[in-house]
Amino acid sequence: MDVIIENLPLYWEGFLRTLFLSAVSGVIALILGTLLAAARVSPVAALRGFSTVYVEILRNTPLTIAFFFAAIVLPRLGVSFAQFEVAAIIALSAYTAAFIAEAVRSGVNSVPVGQAEAARSIGMNFGQVLSLIILPQALRTVIPPLINILIALVKNSSVAGAFFVLELFGYGRQLANANGDAVTTVLLGVAFFYLLLTVPLGILASTVERKVAISR
């Protein structure tokens, strides 16, 4: 226990950085993912194709590969970042956006056909149908899966710790190396801080699912 109390400031700093990484990547991924989903159902063939290919490739890429690319390969190619956080955010949001796009698309598919038909019959164009009628309903249905994706994002941000970003996992690894005799305690401390984020989000997901979201 002493190890954790002594190093509480480090844990806290790591926790905040994990939170920061997850929040920033989460927001970027939500925006990018929704745009990709919109492109996937749009009338423009080039956008549909691009979105399909992007989602298919990113969903099947191991996250470690995405990180390796952003943090190690890109700098060798002359794209260097002032901080490794930027590389981590790029990898995390590009990866997560693919999953969000799929979730939003399945939400769009779950909206009854009549909604779109009604919107079109009163003369709305594609942009209006999607942004005013379909997406608001679709997003409601997909809130629980989206929260689950965000939980996965929080857990995935731990990979950043292996690519030069000192977040929760990164500090945990440092502390574990420094305190060889108390590895179990150190790592259980790290686990505790992750659960501090993932468990409330999980409870939120199931509450939202039961109360707010409409099920079809």
Place this chain on the structure above:
Amino acid sequence: MSSVLYDVPGPKARRISLIASVAGAVVILGLLAWVIVTLANQGIFEAKRWAIFGRADVWTLIANGLGSTLSAAALAAVIAFPLGLLMCLLRISLVPWIRIPTRIVLEFLRGMPVVLMMLFILLVFATGSFLAVVAALVLYNAAIFSEIIRAGIQSLPKGQREAGLAIGLTSFKSRLLVELPQAVRRMMPSLVAQLVVLLKDTSLGYIVAYGELLRAVQVMADFLGPAYLFPIFFVAAAIYIAINIAVSRVAVWIERRGSQKAAGGIAPPNLKIEAATGGKGPGSTGQAV
């Protein structure tokens, strides 16, 4: 292709759409061209950088890395599936003091980053990196398998269990002989999708210095020089993505085949969303993230 989201395009809309398509394609191709030119300026496409793939030892190293990746994934999957079934049976047990502790353990395992579990097992139990990778993957994926199968059992019609009990099976036997087999079959697409996640997660072994494909890339780049990093990385990433897409295709194929053979069959499409969300807790199940 027609969609309910927009009217069947008339001549004007078709023209606009065509122009937009061409413009979009030009932008995308332009970006690609920019990337390629940038890479070419770095000398990435010089023949000598790619000539290393003519060397047998490079391929031996790649094959070794791939072998390590696949063997860890295969071993983990083979152990995790029965363990997941067992956890699922414990999780839905009628006895509270079996059900509740199992639930806590499952929530704990699902809320944990896999890489943290790998590091924990590696350092605390002082196993080799292979065992650490496999054990962490087994624990995490067994928990996910268990939740997927539970969602499948919950989706079965109530009559299945009632019929089982009515012909005199005990509650446990009804679960084991009547409900579990149907649930596994129904959730097959989600289970296979989770296999893709498992395969992807073996690459986390890189972080605990397990000699899998990505580690092999790093080792080769360190040995041959940084100039070769990009070609080797490119080939390794392509191998990873190709294997994962192949397994994903199997999942889609099973789903199609299952829905054709309607009898007993596979969960309807909207159930998959429920499986993804129905976990009622941290982590996702059907949603393969």
